[in-house]
Amino acid sequence: xxxxxxxxxxxxxxxxxxxxxxxxKALFAREKHxxxxxxxxxxxxxxxxxxxxIDYYFVNRDEFQQRINDGxxxxxxxxxxxxxxxxxxxxxxxxxxxxxxxxxIEVQGAMQVREKMPDAVFIFIVPPSKRALxxxxxxxxxxxxxxxxxxxxxxxxxxxxxHKYDYIVVNDTVENAADxxxxxxxxxxxxxxxxxxxxxxMLEVE
Ligand code: 5GP
Numbered sequence: 304x305x306x307x308x309x310x311x312x313x314x315x316x317x318x319x320x321x322x323x324x325x326x327x328k329a330l331f332a333r334e335k336h337x338x339x340x341x342x343x344x345x346x347x348x349x350x351x352x353x354x355x356x357i358d359y360y361f362v363n364r365d366e367f368q369q370r371i372n373d374g375x376x377x378x379x380x381x382x383x384x385x386x387x388x389x390x391x392x393x394x395x396x397x398x399x400x401x402x403x404x405x406x407x408i409e410v411q412g413a414m415q416v417r418e419k420m421p422d423a424v425f426i427f428i429v430p431p432s433k434r435a436l437x438x439x440x441x442x443x444x445x446x447x448x449x450x451x452x453x454x455x456x457x458x459x460x461x462x463x464x465x466h467k468y469d470y471i472v473v474n475d476t477v478e479n480a481a482d483x484x485x486x487x488x489x490x491x492x493x494x495x496x497x498x499x500x501x502x503x504x505m506l507e508v509e
Contacts (some may be wrong), residue, residue, distance in 0.1 A: 307447070310337070310402040311491060312394065313419055316413045317428030317504050318458030320440035327407050328426060329481040339402045341394050344370065347385040360390070378408065378415035383453050387412065401486065410464045417467075425448045426484060427468035431475045470508075 317323045331338060344360040346367050355361050362370075367386045370376050379388030382488055389406055397404045406416065430436040440454050465471055470487050474480040492498065 308401050310398045310400070310404060311424035311488065312404050312406070312416070313338075313410065313484075313488065314406045314413050314416055314423050314425045314470050315428060316408060316410050316461075316464075316468070317474075318407075318428070318430070318436060319454040320436050320458060321428050321430050322439065322480075323407050323428050324474075324479050325393065326474055326480045326484070327405060329477045330405070330484060332480070333485070337401075337403050339397045339404050341389055341397075341404055341406050343365055343389055343406075343408065344376070345385055345387045345414065371500040380401070380409055380415075381410040382409050382411075383450065383457060386395060389416075399504065410461050410467070414467065424470070425468040426470045426471050426472055426487060427465045428480060429462070429465065431473055440464040444469075 304494050314325060315323055322385075323329060324492060326374065330336065331340060335499060342356065342358070342360060342440075344362055346362060346364050347359070349355065349358070349361050352358065353361075364386065367388065368392070371379060371386065375391055376388040377391040377394055379386060387409065389409060389412065394404050394406070406413075408416075417425065430439070437455060440458070441450055472483045472487075
């Protein structure tokens with residue numbers, strides 16, 4: 304593989320409850336893709352059905368702090384009382400192997416990635432309406448009223464960060480949103496600055 308054939312880093316954010324996780328799973332369920340999901344680390348307790356190492360790496364605060372101190376996280380943020388972060392080694396290894404790496408992270412973390420890896424692609428998922436978002440957050444109902452309100456407040460603040468992203472994707476239906484993300488990835492690959500080296504190499508060979 305040529306040196307320049309590093310994979311694309313795709314950062315997906317959006318207000319809590321917008322359905323990022325569902326859209327991401329729909330992307331990964333598609334037949335043909337070259338995507339790899341970066342499993343985050345968190346100090347949040349597992350929700351019912353969540354599996355360590357698949358949904359998150361669940362750790363305590365001391366362990367998380369140790370990763371921060373050791374420089375093992377590409378980014379991290381505190382979100383509604385818990386830490387969340389992206390293990391850097393996995394992301395680097397997969398990008399070097401030419402894979403498209405998907406991060407599903409909140410806004411503060413995404414902005415840290417923007418600083419460190421400016422050629423990543425930043426996608427912000429929005430709900431079709433604010434009402435739809437509240438319904439989603441309430442229906443999840445695995446959390447107390449207080450947490451639901453905190454998440455709704457946080458979501459409203461996060462809405463205002465959409466302008467910091469390269470693309471906005473409306474999650475009207477999960478499949479539509481996944482189609483839009485696939486189209487973005489395809490278009491990003493065709494961008495001149497990402498593809499011209501291959502074209503130039505082809506000219507040299509002829
Ligand atoms: P939840 O508790 O609902 O699983 O996640 C809460 C928020 O943390 C979501 O917006 C989710 O995208 C975000 N998140 C998950 N993993 C990471 C991570 O590694 N870094 C950052 N900055 N945010 C994350």
